[in-house]
Amino acid sequence: MDALHGLLGFVFNAELLSQYGWRLLSGVRITAEVVLLSCSIGFVLAYPICRARMSRNPLLWGPAAAYIAVFRGTPLLCQLYLVYYGAGEVRPWLTGAGVWWFFRDAFYCCILAFSLNTAAYQAEILRGALGSVARGQREAAAALGLSPYRAARHVVWPQAFLAALRPLGNELILVIKASALAAIVTLLDLMGQTRLIFARTFDFSVYLYAALIYLAATEGIRRLWSRMERAASKHVRPVELPRAAVPARRGGMPIRSAEYMPPG
């Protein structure tokens, strides 16, 4: 019983929450800003990178493939350090270029590093999605005389969107978790605030709260994504017809052969 009481006291620490709850909330806000900005910028960057990667021109796909390989093949922490402390090393040059104000700020450095990183992943997701649309679909659109834009808008993109939806949701969840790295370069995001509160209180339960907040965020997105996917894939799911639409089964009787008139 004592152990249970101790565990409950560990989990529901009202004193800790009332004193530091607002700090956790402000951390959640910063985390949300970092994640939403990075993912949006990453998405905007991903499309041209993806098109370049799919191009037949080596001057386009070469750099795009290199970009994707570098950002997917190195740790995000390493990329963040390169942007943040690397910028510090070449400060005179950046000042000369008039962009030091941007690199001076830890928030902008995080947005830059996370955007570049997620752009590489999202470009690969888009490439996979566009590649998954059967070649015949494009040929059929062309045969119907649709312009390339209309073919993309009405035939290719809707199908690619469906294929990309789930991996993009997974990428969003990965970025949420990766955003905790921002705390290392002084940003007081959820993880940063958690570390700060822990440093003041030495109370481990604050890490549990942080974990639960991250879990709630990722679980919420998972559920939202399932709904979006259901909504977007109505036309490809087998449909359960409403009862009224199946009159032939009424009374448990099969369709009588007399009602069936074969042609001719």
Added chain:
Amino acid sequence: MGIPKLLLAVGLACGLAAGTGAHPAAAKEWKTIRFGMDASYAPFESVNQKGEIVGFEVDYARAICAKLEAACTFQNQDWDGIIPSLLSSKFDVIFSSMNITDARKARVIFSDVYYATSPVFVGQASGKSKDISPAALKGKSIGTQSSTIHANFLEKFYPDSDIKLYPTQDEPNLDLASGRLDYVVGDVLVEEDFVKTKGNGCCTVLSEIKRVPAIHGPGVGAAFRPGDTDLQAMFNKAIAELDADGTYATLQKKYFTIDIRGK
């Protein structure tokens, strides 16, 4: 994974965490003493090019071990996790320039003070003002290591400044050199070492901060798990003996030009 399973998993994880926190209460012979240090704090402890932890506190720890006739091992440990690691028996002593404070005393027990130095403000070499009053530093960015007396000091007395906290002391120093920070607060010896060796003339030590007892405490001590009072007593005896036989004085001359004993 369904919600019930998820809760079970979280519960198990917590149970495991609680389990590893327990430490066998039985008295033990201290044949080997494992020291935990955050080796990003030259000249007290840092990692040399061979990957070994070296510095004043390493030498001093070896001297203590010689007195106790025990073997020493040294582990590099991230500062933010250094107290939890001690409590979960990753090592036996924190010997890493840890100042004795009331908040820390709630979790660990300390040896007697073995050194006490002053914190300092470091600023840009190009800066003209030597004024470090909270009013003068309003809106300026000040960096230091998180979970330290310096962080507590800044949060208490410089609430209108932009305080940036870093995992190690090396990082605010780097950011001061790059111009991202206006000021850094740190230990006088660590900061002087940085300004001389890695600063490249970027920065200058401005002035010492008078220790505020409620925040800075009496000085630096070794930290042990609350149950290890025997080890605490052994260390206190060794510290007194090393003072008496002059070993401390010889050791500190090797590293410092000033007296850091703080007695």
